[in-house]
Amino acid sequence: MSEHTQVHTAAGDLVPTPGQTVGPFFGFALPYERGHELVPPSTPGAVRLHGTVYDGAGDPVPDAILEISQAGADGRVHGQEGTLARDGMTWSGWGRCPTTRAGTYSFTTVVPGPVDGAAPFFAVVVFARGLLNRLFTRAYLPGDDAALAADPLLSSLDEADRATLVAVAEDDGSLRFDIRLQGEGETAFLTYPRHDA
Amino acid sequence: MALTDDTVREPSDDEVFAPAPSPLDVPIAEQSEISEEISRRHAAARPGLVQPAVDFRPYRSSELRHPTKDLRHADPEGVELFSPVFGHRDVDPIESDLTLHPAGEPVGERIRITGRVLDGDGRPVAGQLVEIWQANAAGRYVHKRDAHPAPLDPHFTGVGRTITGADGSYDFVTIKPGPYPWKNHRNAWRPAHVHFSLFGSEFTQRMVTQMYFPGDPLLPLDPIYQAITDQRARDRLVSVYDHDVSEHEWLLGYRWDIVLTGTHSTPMEPEEGEH
Ligand SMILES: [Fe+2]
Numbered sequence: 494m495s496e497h498t499q500v501h502t503a504a505g506d507l508v509p510t511p512g513q514t515v516g517p518f519f520g521f522a523l524p525y526e527r528g529h530e531l532v533p534p535s536t537p538g539a540v541r542l543h544g545t546v547y548d549g550a551g552d553p554v555p556d557a558i559l560e561i562s563q564a565g566a567d568g569r570v571h572g573q574e575g576t577l578a579r580d581g582m583t584w585s586g587w588g589r590c591p592t593t594r595a596g597t598y599s600f601t602t603v604v605p606g607p608v609d610g611a612a613p614f615f616a617v618v619v620f621a622r623g624l625l626n627r628l629f630t631r632a633y634l635p636g637d638d639a640a641l642a643a644d645p646l647l648s649s650l651d652e653a654d655r656a657t658l659v660a661v662a663e664d665d666g667s668l669r670f671d672i673r674l675q676g677e678g679e680t681a682f683l684t685y686p687r688h689d690a
Numbered sequence: 691m692a693l694t695d696d697t698v699r700e701p702s703d704d705e706v707f708a709p710a711p712s713p714l715d716v717p718i719a720e721q722s723e724i725s726e727e728i729s730r731r732h733a734a735a736r737p738g739l740v741q742p743a744v745d746f747r748p749y750r751s752s753e754l755r756h757p758t759k760d761l762r763h764a765d766p767e768g769v770e771l772f773s774p775v776f777g778h779r780d781v782d783p784i785e786s787d788l789t790l791h792p793a794g795e796p797v798g799e800r801i802r803i804t805g806r807v808l809d810g811d812g813r814p815v816a817g818q819l820v821e822i823w824q825a826n827a828a829g830r831y832v833h834k835r836d837a838h839p840a841p842l843d844p845h846f847t848g849v850g851r852t853i854t855g856a857d858g859s860y861d862f863v864t865i866k867p868g869p870y871p872w873k874n875h876r877n878a879w880r881p882a883h884v885h886f887s888l889f890g891s892e893f894t895q896r897m898v899t900q901m902y903f904p905g906d907p908l909l910p911l912d913p914i915y916q917a918i919t920d921q922r923a924r925d926r927l928v929s930v931y932d933h934d935v936s937e938h939e940w941l942l943g944y945r946w947d948i949v950l951t952g953t954h955s956t957p958m959e960p961e962e963g964e965h
Contacts, residue, residue: 500922502740506810506811506951506952507808507809507810507811507812507949508740508923508926508949509740509741509810509897509949509950509951510897510899510926510927510948510949510950511740511741511742511899511918511923511924511926511927512741512742512897512898512899513742513885513898513899513900513914513915513917513927514749514752514898514900514914515885515887515898516885516900517833517835518823518825518831518833518835518836518885519823519885520833520834520835521823521831521832521833521847521848521849522821522822522823522848522849522885523821523823523887548754548755549753549754549755549758550754552754554755560896562769562770562772562773562774562893563769564768564769570768570769570771570772571772572772572774572775573775574775574776574777574779574780575775575777575779575780576774576775576776576780576819577776577780577781577819578779578780585774585775586769586772586774587774605769608767608768608769609768611767611768614768616768616769616770616893618893618896620898621755622751622755623749623751623752623753623754623755623756624744624752624755624756625742625743625744625746625749625752625756625914625917626741626742626744627896627897627898628757629764629893629894629896631764645765646762646764646765649762649763650762654762674754674755674756674757675754675755675756675757675758676758679757679758679759680757681759681762682757682759682761682762683761683762683763683764684761684762684763684764685763685764685765685766685770685894685951685954686763686765686766686954687810687894687951687952687953687954688894688951
């Protein structure tokens with residue numbers, strides 16, 4: 494093991510390797526066929542989770558890439574092997590989608606079920622050119638106001654921040670979740686315990 | 691691995707062009723100004739930070755693309771405590787050798803990059819996906835928007851994938867990437883690097899980074915690398931030349947270990963047949 498991996502934080506953890514930007518040239522490497530389809534579009538109950546990624550000037554970000562992780566419709570959190578090989582039958586609970594030149598993304602998936610009664614959400618991670626480290630966030634399902642009000646994270650946020658984490662039910666049945674990296678309506682991004690040195 | 695049309699994402703018909711970026715209202719900076727900004731930021735930074743500053747102006751593209759509010763603390767729950775599952779259905783073993791091309795050998799310095807992926811407790815991250823991508827020996831990417839006037843190599847795509855072993859180890863054979871120019875400032879050059887994408891056993895451990903090569907004279911000048919304000923933290927992205935990894939009359943060896951953040955749940959024992 495190299496010397497640098499033996500350094501510990503004050504909390505006793507090994508010091509993590511720093512992140513870096515995904516850069517502009519991931520387009521030939523990270524996206525893969527049907528990566529944005531957690532289920533085939535013809536699946537009964539299939540829903541689109543989509544939106545636009547914006548920068549601090551309100552311009553769309555055409556070179557971002559998003560990943561989502563989610564429970565199945567039954568609230569099951571275990572995916573199966575076959576995350577990259579999309580055979581149309583395996584539920585992996587994970588997807589990857591680069592933004593288009595208009596800054597938009599779209600996943601085809603199912604609505605996640607509640608895990609142990611908690612308000613269901615899509616776990617989201619964002620990478621982009623110009624963004625020096627990944628950003629984590631959550632896209633909560635709209636509708637169940639009682640569950641959202643009881644959620645520990647949402648109830649720790651003010652109204653404006655809370656609104657950035659709840660997807661919008663569109664008339665066509667899809668879920669819209671826009672991401673604002675900076676400025677007005679800036680998305681609430683998350684850190685987890687053991688992320689801080 | 692042959693690059694097929696499938697692996698390059700074409701915009702669909704309903705996609706529209708984003709408006710052209712407005713011209714910069716400030717003249718393009720010289721390296722000396724960028725270096726001066728970097729020095730000032732380093733001097734003002736709290737020592738011991740392990741991650742890059744996301745609001746690092748010397749990297750001009752970061753200006754409008756970083757959050758201005760603090761990250762909110764969340765206790766990971768549900769899916770955040772799990773990671774996608776990858777296996778040999780997903781990744782062919784030959785994908786870890788970027789020098790294999792059906793039409794012939796790529797040009798450049800053949801190298802092996804090997805190391806281990808560990809979590810915050812020092813445990814190996816086993817059976818997880820590692821993805822890499824890089825420029826060729828001339829500093830050119832197989833990417834439509836790479837306009838660097840350097841030659842493409844018909845025998846090199848610069849994309850690799852592998853699944854870590856039981857001890858967290860990974861291993862790639864590739865070509866040493868060349869430095870390449872970019873438009874951050876005048877005469878800006880990225881140090882030679884390989885992009886790495888890593889998964890842990892939890893969603894919270896997901897990370898993407900870049901691996902550099904020891905002794906690269908461009909490292910002190912590069913605002914992306916220097917966005918990590920602590921020297922010891924920066925050093926963690928530089929691989930080590932390892933003569934024991936080098937092979938007689940064949941390739942040069944580099945070793946680079948990667949540490950992810952710590953997990954939050956007790957990991958389950960791997961099941962039979964998992965790896
Ligand atoms: Fe690069």
